[in-house]
Amino acid sequence: MTAARPLRRVANDRSLRVIKGHSLKRLTLAPWTIMVIIGVVAFLGLGFARTSLDRSAFELDRLDKAITEQEAINEQLRLEIARMENPARIAPLAEEMGLVIPGNTRQLLVDLDGGGPAVASVEGEGDTQ
Amino acid sequence: MAATKAARKPNPAKLRVALIGLFLVAAWLGMAYRLVQVQVVQAADLADQGLSQRLVTRDLAPQRGKIFDRNGELLAMTIEAQSVWANPGQIEDPLWVAQQVGGLLDVDPDLLYERLISDRDFVYLKRQVEPVLAEQITELEVRGLYTHPEATRVYPAGQVASHVSGFVDIDGNGQEGLEYVYDEDLRGIPGKAVFERDLEGRIIPQGISDIAPAVPGTDLNTTIDLPLQYQAQQACLSALVRTDAESCWVVVLEVETGGVLAMAGAPVFDPETRRTVDEECDPTEDPVCSSFSNFVVRGVYEPGSTEKLITVAAAVEEGEVEASTLIPEVADVLELRKDACRSADDDLYGCYRDFEEHETSDMTVAEIFTRSSNVGTILVAEKLGQDRLVSYIEKFGLGSPTGIDYSVEAPGFLNFEAGCETCWASAAIGYSVAATPLQMAAAYAAIGNDGVWTAPHIVASTTDVDGNEDVTGLETRRVVSESTATLMQSLLANVVDEGTGRAADVEGYRVGGKTGTANKLGEDGRYTEETRASFVGMAPMDDPKVVVAVLIDSPSFKFRTGGAAAAPVFAEVMEQALHRLGVTPDATDG
Numbered sequence: 001m002t003a004a005r006p007l008r009r010v011a012n013d014r015s016l017r018v019i020k021g022h023s024l025k026r027l028t029l030a031p032w033t034i035m036v037i038i039g040v041v042a043f044l045g046l047g048f049a050r051t052s053l054d055r056s057a058f059e060l061d062r063l064d065k066a067i068t069e070q071e072a073i074n075e076q077l078r079l080e081i082a083r084m085e086n087p088a089r090i091a092p093l094a095e096e097m098g099l100v101i102p103g104n105t106r107q108l109l110v111d112l113d114g115g116g117p118a119v120a121s122v123e124g125e126g127d128t129q
Numbered sequence: 130m131a132a133t134k135a136a137r138k139p140n141p142a143k144l145r146v147a148l149i150g151l152f153l154v155a156a157w158l159g160m161a162y163r164l165v166q167v168q169v170v171q172a173a174d175l176a177d178q179g180l181s182q183r184l185v186t187r188d189l190a191p192q193r194g195k196i197f198d199r200n201g202e203l204l205a206m207t208i209e210a211q212s213v214w215a216n217p218g219q220i221e222d223p224l225w226v227a228q229q230v231g232g233l234l235d236v237d238p239d240l241l242y243e244r245l246i247s248d249r250d251f252v253y254l255k256r257q258v259e260p261v262l263a264e265q266i267t268e269l270e271v272r273g274l275y276t277h278p279e280a281t282r283v284y285p286a287g288q289v290a291s292h293v294s295g296f297v298d299i300d301g302n303g304q305e306g307l308e309y310v311y312d313e314d315l316r317g318i319p320g321k322a323v324f325e326r327d328l329e330g331r332i333i334p335q336g337i338s339d340i341a342p343a344v345p346g347t348d349l350n351t352t353i354d355l356p357l358q359y360q361a362q363q364a365c366l367s368a369l370v371r372t373d374a375e376s377c378w379v380v381v382l383e384v385e386t387g388g389v390l391a392m393a394g395a396p397v398f399d400p401e402t403r404r405t406v407d408e409e410c411d412p413t414e415d416p417v418c419s420s421f422s423n424f425v426v427r428g429v430y431e432p433g434s435t436e437k438l439i440t441v442a443a444a445v446e447e448g449e450v451e452a453s454t455l456i457p458e459v460a461d462v463l464e465l466r467k468d469a470c471r472s473a474d475d476d477l478y479g480c481y482r483d484f485e486e487h488e489t490s491d492m493t494v495a496e497i498f499t500r501s502s503n504v505g506t507i508l509v510a511e512k513l514g515q516d517r518l519v520s521y522i523e524k525f526g527l528g529s530p531t532g533i534d535y536s537v538e539a540p541g542f543l544n545f546e547a548g549c550e551t552c553w554a555s556a557a558i559g560y561s562v563a564a565t566p567l568q569m570a571a572a573y574a575a576i577g578n579d580g581v582w583t584a585p586h587i588v589a590s591t592t593d594v595d596g597n598e599d600v601t602g603l604e605t606r607r608v609v610s611e612s613t614a615t616l617m618q619s620l621l622a623n624v625v626d627e628g629t630g631r632a633a634d635v636e637g638y639r640v641g642g643k644t645g646t647a648n649k650l651g652e653d654g655r656y657t658e659e660t661r662a663s664f665v666g667m668a669p670m671d672d673p674k675v676v677v678a679v680l681i682d683s684p685s686f687k688f689r690t691g692g693a694a695a696a697p698v699f700a701e702v703m704e705q706a707l708h709r710l711g712v713t714p715d716a717t718d719g
Contacts, residue, residue: 050335057334075208082203082285087359101360101705 191317194346211263219273352388387583433647436559443521510557577673642666644691
């Protein structure tokens, strides 16, 4: 059995000493790891954002083209409506259906002071000069 | 010694390594040199070259403005069409292509063949065709045939409003009518787009992009009433058939504003093809039938008796006569120069006759006007004197452009040569004066507007791309007093009630107007038997809203007078105008 060594000797042993910052040295890995992760995430994020932007730009381009096409169709339809409403097309069709231009009808002019309605007469052609 | 020699002998392996090392160093130096050259020295130039290959600059064509009638109906608009073109060098069988495409495009195959065998790289086969047609061309899958989009101007109302809208050329430049006058406003401002594109021509999303959008042209909101315009044109076309005339022109003015409600004529043309619609018309033989010049604005004629309104109004305004003033001994012939009426070409030398022979009698100014007596009117004008007569003719707008917004307006002219002793008398009855139908309509509108002359106009307002509306201002001036105008209105009503213009009567309305019959000058400067028959009038007479002027050029002898040829057309158009404006009838006895 040997007796236990006094603690003082341990303290005096120069080969054994407390190294300052040992625990800190192990901790320095974390910021680098975090920075790398942030960097990777940022890179991926940037790539994703750029891809999204590109995709949006293509989508916008497609929508622009679609709008232009629809506008062209709209203009064509507008033109078609205008052609359909052309009096030169409507009037002959109306006449075929037996309709007459309002001016060619007789008017009933009601005398409010009494008496019955009178039909306006049509004047004959007068003298010429 | 041998050991020394061996030591001095170069080691081949080391030598090879050294050489390779040297080569590598040289290569690296070369690459470094090239790197510096490319990345530093030539960097800017090469970057520019690359950019120029990717960068594309495109002109953005603006949408040409639309033209509307007063009810918002389209008179002119621009749509996208397709133009068919070819690269003749790529066409393998030009004859076959010319036949196939010629049939589809309705173009002479011989003409197409000539184009397809030319040594050019780009030839148009037909411009601005409908997209459906272009698709059929594309479906032929012929190498060397291409289409590209191009704007084209269309006129939905067709020939109906052609004399108002005018037309553009194939490149969209205004050539006639409103298209010409408002060309700058209608065409808008071109834009420019600069962008980067990839190999397939797609826009690089994050690349350089600078777009200055095109600004569309201004829209024109006209005073034209399309249904009335159609009725006026139909009335003219019917009149041509009925009277066998060369041409017929009608203008309808809104009295208060001077707005042109209709301005039509016959013969007519198609503004899209820029050709007459009359299939029997041969332009080489008859330039009139193929003309698209608007006579209402550009054609001058001697107005004849319709000018008497100005003469009598001036005399009344100056206090020389009243309606009841008795002019003594009004004969049916007046000789202002001795023996003038014995000459064959008497009209040029001071002999004036009434249209109908009558006994010499005293006549009131009202009777002279109603019966359209040339002699009586000259006697009235004699009281006025030449200077004052000319002054009033000019006040009423004859001899100078009205200022209407239409291309190349004719000013007309007053022929008062120095030493001419009878010009004043001729002017008093509508000779020695040349006016346009529009000028005559505006003069009558001044009487209808209680003595205030208003400049005619076609565009009521313009609307820009932001919806801002710019309303056309009215240009007015008083030419006679309200009392004189009222008196002249009653005299005009008499002409239709019991005078020479009875054929101008409109059922349900009191109408006033004046007939005009003027012989045409021949090429030798002498008057011919051919006439220009006209009628200018207004309605309703209790508060005139509309003035209609009708001119029929060279009707057959039976219809040679204004009362026979023009008055019925006036009645037809006036009736439609009153209905279109919703004017309440003011007469109970027809």
